[in-house]
Amino acid sequence: MNNNGLIVVIGAGPAGLSAAIEAAKVGAKVIVIDENEKPGGQLFKQIHKFFGSKEHKAGTRGIEIGVQLLEETAKLNIEVWLNTEVCGIENNREIWVIRDKKQSVSLKADKIILATGAIENAVVFPGWTLPGVVGAGAAQTMINISRVLPGKKVLMLGSGNVGVIVSYQLLQAGAEVVAIVEASPRLGGYGVHTAKVCRAGVPFYTSHTISKVIGETKVEAAEIVKLDGNWKPIPGTEKVLEVDTVCLATGLNPLTELAWIAGCKFHYIPELGGHLPIHNRAMETTVEGIYVAGDISGIEEASTAMEEGRLAGINGAASLGLIEEIEREKLTQEVWDRLDALRCGQFGQKRKDAKDRLLAVEKEVV
């Protein structure tokens, strides 16, 4: 039992801030570390309204949720170290960080919550390295945070939620979305987001992919091609679209480096983005005292990331003796009920099944 324990949360996005808030609420000493100069992760570029039920803040824009989380963080006097990069985690939960690119600091944590997020997947085709081929999330950052258009005529590769949401936001920002190209025969995003770009007249090309991007020093055009039932390009179906920007919305990959160096055991679950740190229902990994939350524990959404953050925060604080066992069980179950509600339906069930597999693996290895 240690009532003066320190919880270090790495990553100040929706998962990390939610974890920090839950832990600080019951009196834990919390430090949140983020390498960026501002907290909030990717929330502040989410200018669309969230989906789901009221308790998941449906109907609220991501930016507003970001503001709320930062207000709570400030109210609870949670220490946030910005411009701080985590370079290592030792066996005894000693964290090595570099602050402001010059000051090397070690801090000993009693509990660590990894909420490092994810990076967008790349897709390789001739011309994919040309300036003007960007991640859809990067384009979203440019238009909604920096208020700068990465280009005027955009091709979006991928029709999942990121693809259709960013396409709509590119239209709102004043760009033309020339096409949304989807390799699968079916569209991948929620109907509500897909319908908005449909109504705006953006053409969808299902069973198509990019065969090459054309240009000497920047994107000048993209050639797309139709795919057969075995995902093979059909010769003669090539079509050249004049664009100056190609956005890739082809999924995300968890940022798991810190979990690897901390010695966490991993399991491969492709539906959730790849190799994931194995964790239990308390979000604790196979390394005692190290928790995960958000995209690092499987690619989902900000709403599930916040719930997982709460789980990690509650259970991290409880293991420091700050929450009674009965209360911990009750709070944990409440979050799981909400997570189950989020992980249902056409899109959610697949994620729930995948998460259940990850939890089942935990029972075997621990």
Place this chain on the structure above:
Amino acid sequence: MTRIIEHPILGKLEEQKKVQITIDGKPYTVHEGEMIAAALLANDIKTFRYTRHQHKPRGIYCGIGRCTDCIMTVDGIPNVRTCVTPVKEGMAIETQQGSGKWKEGDRGE
């Protein structure tokens, strides 16, 4: 210029404080605190560096400081990630060739 002034959700872009920077020696007026990559895109500059062996152009790619495709030489320091580094008054930004060169005598700061 490709700045988004009017926006149906975010509203009109408020007047921003300005700073002076140079890009390859040429002066530009940009918004204080914005990321270098944004300042460049706002001025229609898309090539940030050329690769070491094949001298191919590269620009912003991931926008969150992970892929390092957008690195440039900033105030004599090579390999600065421009998507996560804000502009500052008087900053000298240079298109980077290959791995870049440290300014004479500045190595290791």
